[in-house]
Amino acid sequence: MTILGVGVLKGLGVTLKTFLETYPWGRVLLRAVGIPSANGLVTIQYPDERQQHSERFRYFPFLVYDKTPDDLRCVSCKICEQECPPACIHIVGPAKDEQGRPLKAHGRTYPVKFDIDMAICMSCRICVDVCPFDAIEMDNQYEFASPDRFGRLVFDKQQLLKSAEYFKQIKPSEAAEVDARLAAKQAKTAPPAKPAVPPNPSSA
Amino acid sequence: MTSLDQLFVHAANTALGLLSDRLRPWASIALRIGVIAAAAPAIMMYLTLYERKVIARMQNRFGPTRVGVYGLLQPLSDGLKMLIKEDVVPRGADRLLHLIAPILAVVPAILLFAVIPFGRRMIAVDLNVGLLYVFAVSSIGSYAIFMGGWASRNKFSVLGAMRSVAQLISYEVPGVLSVVAIIMVTGTLSLTGIVEAQAGRWFVATPWGFAGCLTFFLSGVAEVNRTPFDMPEAESELVAGFHTEYSGMKFALWYMAEFLEAFAVCAFTVAFFLGGWQGPAIPFWALAGLLAAISAAAAKLPLPVRFVGALASAGAGLLWRAEPIPSWIWFLGKTYALFFVLIWFRGTFPRLRADQLMGLAWKFLLPLALVNILAAGLWSAMPFPVGTALSASLLVVSAWALVRLNHPAQLDHRTYVLAD
Incomplete structure (x- = not known):
């Protein structure tokens, strides 16, 4: 026969143990009576302390440039714009002169405007997957709160530009993969290389 | 000194x-009222913080x-927020009763503080x-709850209010009966008298006191609509029960x-069964030393404060x-410990x-309270x-018998004649 109230007391015991586990003195008390206990507080006090993200954590895309900010890998092919599921990418380009001939910087065409609407982006990484030039990558910054819906949440080309060094820093293994791929491509196209094309930093 | x-x-x-x-009696009354009127909201504010923290x-x-x-300033900011919030009265509501109800709920709660023995001669x-006053005043709260629920013109409110009244009437009975034993033993209805009668032994240490304490405390918890007896404001069923349609300061008054x-239920349980302001003669310097150590070790407080x-x-x-630990520290300490429960x-x-x-209420606590007498x-x-x-064996046997009698009858497996 079960004794009256034992279940009730057991339930109270569970909550009391949880309560004590959140205090250092409580853990000492619990260990003193022979109950193993670990720190019960699982909350990360966000603005004061931050969670350690895995390397693959992603939030918002950025445009990669190699050495100088005008040396961006994007050639304005607009594949990402077409593939973006929520259509948050808006590209104007490639840049052309008055005669309609494409302008080139460092041997590549480049976009005139490249906007991504942060409020629409869903962090799916499809733009990164479809980019044939590895020109767009995912960033792990996520603190973009702003009181201004249209001004501050639409990121233009200048705001999106980040260096390949930065990419290597936040995602070393992914950057190494990309570098290897770019080096292979470089090796394939290198023999008939024109002197105008600057050497790729990955092969250098 | x-x-x-x-x-x-x-x-x-x-x-x-x-x-x-000539002034003294009036000033004395004003002082008592003033102290209670100032202390009650402060106590309430920090009880919310206490509850949220725990x-x-x-x-x-x-x-x-x-x-x-x-x-530590969270209650103040909550209070400020409540004050500046919009006070919404639903269309079709009884505006006067909607206004009066929360006030009528607070008044008896504060009136109860008049007879709480906070310390020796305090x-x-x-x-x-x-004792009679306690039960007479505390049951006024149900009028307020029903008034508020009814005046809101909202089915959730009315349902919550009806549940509250049913619950309050049910739990009032074992609550009062569990205290009858105290009146029998002490022969007084005065709270000071009851506390003084526990000088040698707290009533909770006697068999009838233990059963009475449990009965009284549980019925008290039910009377103030707290979990696990919070049927009147069951948020998963009734939105917020009787105070669904209240906002701003009126809601704060309900709260x-x-x-x-x-708090009053805890205080009265302490006064009736847990020895009130009596306590073992622990020297005060021990408590003061503990307090000094705690405030010195409180790492987050600014250094001067520590x-x-x-x-x-x-x-x-x-x-x-x-000196031993003063009576009012004993009383408040016990009350807050019980609030922790x-x-x-x-x-x-x-x-x-x-x-x-x-x-x-009706099948377990009420018979147990009667046996307890x-x-x-x-x-x-x-x-x-x-x-x-x-008395101990009587209580154990009757509690066991009540549990057995209340056990749901084991029905035979039902067979349907027309099933095959």
């Missing part, structure tokens, strides 16, 4: 002594930490019918009434080193079903070991 135990009493008497004889810790969280150190009014009544706190505690401990219940138990709630009679009529043994 004023004794620490009578510090507040002496301070009040000294202040009143400065006045002329319940958070039971759920592996921190609770409020952002406003002030350790979230009671606002030592009524000779104090205040609930917390003050919960220093001053530790110094003040240590100084007080040195000044009153010869209330929060602990809330953190542990799910809400009872309506029939379980009524069943507990007999047990108290046996205890006081018989010499020491016999009476205690008899």
Whole structure:
């Protein structure tokens, strides 16, 4: 026969143990009576302390440039714009002169405007997957709160530009993969290389 | 040198002594009212913080930490928020009753404070019918709840209010009956008298006192609509029950009434069964030393505050080193410990079903409270070991029998004649 109230007391015991586990003195008390206990507080006090993200954590895309900010890998092919599921990418380009001939910087065409609407982006990484030039990558910054819906949440080309060094820093293994791929491509196209094309930093 | 135990009493008497004889009675009344009116909201505000902190810790969280150190200013910011919120009265509501109801809920809750014996000679009014007054006043709250629910013109409110009235009427009965034993044993209705009768032994240490304490505390918890008896404001069923249509300061008043009544229930349980302001003669310097150590170790407080706190505690401990822990610290300490039990219940138990709630009151607590009166009679009529043994065994047997009788009948497996 079960004794009256034992279940009730057991339930109270569970909550009391949880309560004590959140205090250092409580853990000492619990260990003193022979109950193993670990720190019960699982909350990360966000603005004061931050969670350690895995390397693959992603939030918002950025445009990669190699050495100088005008040396961006994007050639304005607009594949990402077409593939973006929520259509948050808006590209104007490639840049052309008055005669309609494409302008080139460092041997590549480049976009005139490249906007991504942060409020629409869903962090799916499809733009990164479809980019044939590895020109767009995912960033792990996520603190973009702003009181201004249209001004501050639409990121233009200048705001999106980040260096390949930065990419290597936040995602070393992914950057190494990309570098290897770019080096292979470089090796394939290198023999008939024109002197105008600057050497790729990955092969250098 | 004023004794620490009578510090507040002496301070009040000294202040009143400065006045002329004609003014003194009125000033005395005003002082008592003023102290209660100032203390009650402060107590309520910090009870909300206490509850939020403890319940958070039971759920592996921190609770409020952002406003002030350790979230100590959170109640103030909540109060400010409540004050500036819009007061919405639903269309078709009875505007007058909608306004009166929360006020009527707070008034009895504060009135209860008049007879709480906070310490030796620290009671606002030592009524000779104090116990009767407690039950008479505390049941007014149900009028307010029904009034508020009905005036809101909202089905959730009315349902919550109806549940509340049913619950309050049910739990009032075992609550009162469990206290009858005390009246029998002490022969007084005055709360001071009841506390003084527990000088040698707290009533909770007797068999009838233990059963009575449980009965009284559980019915008290049910009367103030707290989990696990929070049927009237079951948020998963009734939005918020009777205060669904309240916002702003009116809502804060409901909240205040609930917390003050919960505090009063704890205080009366302490006064009736847990020895009130009596306590073992632990020297005060031990407590002061502990306080000094705690305030010195509180890492998040600013350094001057820690220093001053530790110094003040240590100084007080040195000044009153010869005295035991004062009565008012005992009373408040016990009350807050019991409030911790209330929060602990809330953190542990799910809400009872309506029939379980009524069943507990009418089929278990009420018969147990009746048996308890007999047990108290046996205890006081018989010499020491016999009476205690008899009443204890009577209570154990009857509790066991009640559980057996209340056990749901095991029905035979039902076979349907037409099934095949």
